[in-house]
Amino acid sequence: MxxxxxxxxxxxxxxxxxxxxxxxxxxxxxxxxxxxxxxxxxETEWDFIPLIHEVAVGRVHPDSVRSSIPALCRGRCDFLRxxxxxxxxxxxxxxxxxxxxxxxxxxxxxxxxPTPPPAEMADSFGLFWSLGDALSLRSALDEAWRDSVRGDEAEGTLTVTLVGGGATGVELAAEIASLFDYLKKRTPRPPAREPRVVLLEATDRLLGWLDPYFHEVALRELRELGVEVRLNTPVTGADGDGVSAGDERIPARARVWTAGxxxxxxxxxxxxxxxxxxxxxxxxxxxxxxxxxxxxxxxxxxxxxxxxxxxxxxxxxxxxxxxxxxxxxxxxxRGRERRPFSYFDRGYVVSLGPESAVAEAAGAKFSGPKAQALYRSIFLYYLRGRRARLLTGADWSMERTIGRLGFDTTGRLADRR
Known part of the structure; x- marks a missing residue:
């Protein structure tokens, strides 16, 4: 040949x-x-990864963050899959x-x-890097909630442990804590155990590559949401039932690795x-x-x-x-004179749940609803195409009326024995 x-x-x-x-x-x-x-x-589709934590908790539909790669190329370049x-x-x-x-x-x-967990723990954690990872976590959270509402009192049924206090871990922890609060208010029957979200970080700071202001605000707001933040707490072991961090054993049905x-x-x-x-x-x-x-x-x-x-x-x-x-x-x-790359620091913003965020932009540092509004405007701008922007904006605006996608709060599933 x-x-x-x-x-x-x-x-x-x-x-x-x-x-x-x-x-x-x-x-x-x-x-x-x-x-x-x-x-x-x-691939022929590209997923807007910065919003998959909102897909995982049912705030954004998965189709809203997908875009066509061949459509991007149309009239611009050739495409080879x-x-x-x-x-x-x-x-x-x-x-x-x-x-x-x-x-x-x-x-x-x-x-x-994503940087994977150590080999001896790899089978005990789920990664959080793709739209598929987000949908798998959404299914796991829904199943755990339904089991607990049905009366499952096993320790760790409604405990989520996240490893890594970077932007992914912080944003996901805030969203899951907000999800549990949402479900408790809208499900007729209370869960058998109180939900827990535990965020483990091996260093003494969250969001360590950003200004300390981000750490201070994130730590405060996560704790207000009920997230248990453990700093200077490296993971020492894990299995299918929980995580070991230092001398503590944390029973947890959902275990997510978001470290690096x-x-x-x-x-x-x-x-x-x-x-x-x-x-x-x-x-x-x-x-x-x-x-x-x-x-x-x-x-x-x-x-x-x-x-x-x-x-x-x-x-x-x-x-x-x-x-x-x-x-x-x-x-x-065209044979013209070149100029070196010049970086402009536009600042950063990190979401802290549906109602808040922490940001630094144009030399100003701020948090709360204004930072969340900036967060949403930035991502609406960078979503590809008018369709994705319209769908994501609609998801955010209709959240209070249509509820969380992928989660049943009617109580009908809880009545099935």
Whole structure:
């Protein structure tokens, strides 16, 4: 058998996440012509991961956070659905499940993956990284609630233990605590045991990479919601019935690991310097120092800003890098003078349940409903397409009238023996 004839494209983009999609939307006209730009992704739908914690508690419908990758490419670039198996920088070839792809410029926007629990605990925790993870957790929470309302008094039936006090762990803990409060108010029969949400963090701070203000507000508001926050508490063991942290044993039916991320394995195909989480070190143009034709934006690369130091793996960084790369490609392909990447700190916002958040924006720090309004406006802006914005906005506005998706509060299920 003869090997397949390689595809050729001037610019190849791997990954339709925040960095890749923002680049595709910002392509100059010269790179929007057929054969100029190719987007490679192993899926045909992209999930808006920053809102999956709201899917897990029934506040947002899963279809509201899905968008079509081929629709993103329409009129902008070609699309190849395939998984990437390796890279040969010396021949400028990307190896995919659909055959080799030759490129002039390569943009590796493959993103990151969740850092898994230690091997001996891996089977005892669920990860929280995808829409599928959110739906699995939603089903588990609904089942645990129904069992407890039916009279299941087993210790830990309504206990959720989350490991990791970063943004994912903090936002998910706040949402689950709010969910339990919602269910208690709307279910005719009380649960056999009081619900518990336990957040375990190995260090002395929540949201450790942000200003201490975020930790202070998050700690206060989580405790007001009833979340048991345990700082300086590394996990020492886990099984199908609970978690051990220090000298304490916490019976818990639901156990979720939200501790950290690392770069996608694709970086292993490159002979590049990486940091502790596998992110490739970049030069001032977001490219590999030894391969200036390869850009690595978003979570897969680490750019050290002169004023802010190494930039964190966040969506707010990725959506600045994608459009900048599009402009830099335009300059390079037209032989114009290039300018180094310049990062603008727009601030950060972390949700603390349906009614509150904590934020820093334009030099101001604030929390409460105003911060929650900012949080929602930002994510409505970054959702892809008018349909997703309308659906998500409708989900938020109708929550009080239609209830939580995936949770029954009528009591009918509780009456079945």
């Amino acid at each position: 003869t090997p397949p004839e390689p595809r050729r494209s001037r610019v190849v983009v791997v990954g339709a996440g925040f960095a890749g999609a923002s680049l595709i939307r910002s392509l100059p006209p010269s790179l929007r012509r057929p054969g100029q730009t190719l987007l490679v992704d192993q 395939a998984s990437v198996e390796g890279i040969s920088p010396e021949t400028r070839t990307l190896h995919t499940s659909a055959g080799p792809v030759e490129y002039e410029y390569l943009v590796l926007a493959a993103g990151s993956r 991320v690392h770069a996608a394995p694709l970086n292993g195909s490159l002979d590049a310097e990486t940091d502790g989480s596998g992110r490739a070190a970049l030069d001032g143009y977001l490219t590999l120092p030894d391969h200036p034709e390869i850009y690595v934006p978003g979570d897969a690369g680490v750019y050290t800003d002169p004023d802010h130091g190494p930039l964190p793996p966040t969506a707010s960084v990725a959506v600045q890098q994608g459009p900048w790369i599009a402009r830099d490609l335009d300059r390079r392909t």
